[in-house]
Amino acid sequence: EIFRFQVEDAFHKKRLDEFIFSKFPLISRIYLRRQIRDGKCEVNGNVENRGYVLRKNDFVEIEIEIDDTRNFQPEPVDFRIFYEEEDFLVIDKPAGMIVHPTKEVRSGTLLNGLAYYFESKGCGLLRAGLVHRLDKETSGLMVIAKNPEALRILAGEFQRKRVEKRYFALVEGDMDADEGTIEAPIGKFKDVHFWGVKSDGKPSKTNFWVRQSFDDVTLLELEPVTGRTNQLRVHLSHVGHPIVGDEKYGGRKFSRLCLHSFKLAFFHPRTKQRMLFETEVPEDFNLGSFSKQELEFSKLSE
Secondary structure, X not given: OEEEEEOOHHHOOOEHHHHHHXXXXXXXHHHHHHHHHOOOEEEOOEEOOOOOEOOOXXXXXXXXXXXXXXXXXXXXXXXXXXXXXXXXXXXXXXXXXXXXXXXXXXXXXHHHHHHHHHHHOOOOHHXXXXXXXXXXXXXXXXXXXXXHHHHHHHHHHHHOOOOEEEEEEEEEOOOOXXXXXXXXXXXXXXXXXXXXXXXXXXXXXXXXXXXXXXXXXXXXXXXXXXXXXXXXXXXXXXXXXXXXXXXXXXXXXXXXXXXXXXXXXXXXXXXXOEEEEEOXXXXXXXXHHOOOOOOOOOOOOO
């Protein structure tokens, strides 16, 4: 089926692939990139590559196989609904849960669970959408739009970087400073399908604050100023403090990756009121196993 869109203000001077991702939040990004690459997507009647920069009022057409939007079954999946209202809900995703079905994994994903939940509420899943994603290994807060207008507005907020995101991370060793910034370009090593610091990578910036020090690990609060793939994991490994449980990037073996999205702040898509959501450090970080001292957080930055 051919889908047609006109580019809105929020996507003026944005990449074609970013625009397409926002329109089909339930479809694999790999599939959507392949459609663009294979010439199944046109802008104003011309085939363009995924990096093409759009202008307001451009006309975009893309061919989508409908089965790809529905090729997973609703099923009960264990995730916590943190907050819900008419336009969106905020969920707390467990570590180890994949957000979107893949060719290899068709069940047990967040979208399987959301499909089941919305079906039970009499709401079509295809009217809702993922505004952003978390890696399989990362736990924490995610916002889910419940209607197309909320999806459009919230996606625009993420695109314009008006959403505040903070993470807890338990890392190896002691930090040299109580707060600071890590700046190092990140790129993909194509031969090993691995992301890391590269001289020709994209500029990347992460702010950090020490929240608790233990004998051989440190609890950090992190702010990803940019949003590169695996940015927090790559940056912390680069400075010699890999995340506990992140064996891929040099961390010790642990029951989980100790990275948790604990804070989301954004403007309500309808009322424009600032919405703030926060969670605690997950129990399965198992902080007590690293130190017997009483856990006392310094005041979180506002």
